Amino acid sequence: MTKFLAYAAPALMLAYGVCRWADGLDGDRHNGIAWAIGHAAFWVAIVLFTVLADRLRRAHPGPLTTIATVVTAAGAVLFLWVITHDLVSAFPNAPGxxxxxxPALFEVGLLTLxxxxxxxGSLPIWxxxxVLIGFAAIPINLDLLxxxxxxxxxxxxxLWLGRQRQPSASGPSRSPV
Structure with missing residues (x-):
């Protein structure tokens, strides 16, 4: 499941970016099928990233990972509120x-995990x-999606290739944090 989530969430984020770009080709956004498809894809991507966060928590349980998962989920709920309003204008707009x-809570939680x-020792430092660089590019310009x-x-x-490093006996310990 982790492999699927780690592949599908960024793929749907890419679909959103491409749809957003296609929607703007006529110089107008918010009015076409590409807008709706893109936002729906992004909505599902955020949900999948949140499920991925829970899978990451399960791999290394502890207080820190539990808090990071809750922060990710709380950020995702707020993020989904914004996306839902973009999809359904009758849905209340989120305050600034x-x-x-x-998005900040969502990203901090996921990065912590x-x-x-x-x-x-199960993921490389890069x-x-x-992930940080990718998420940091979005607020710079949405066209970078x-x-x-x-x-x-x-x-x-x-994660999606299933090539997580296994901690060695002499490597980092699995602390409960």
């Missing part, structure tokens, strides 16, 4: 703070770094 706080895997999705996907490659 929610629009900023949701990935870093926990690095500390445990994995969370690439396709590139951001590819970078996030590259960061999650060890």
């Amino acid at each position: 703070l929610v629009q900023s706080l949701g 990935l870093i926990r895997h690095v500390v445990a 994995s969370p770094i690439l 396709p590139i951001a999705a590819l970078i996030v996907g590259a960061g999650l490659t060890p």
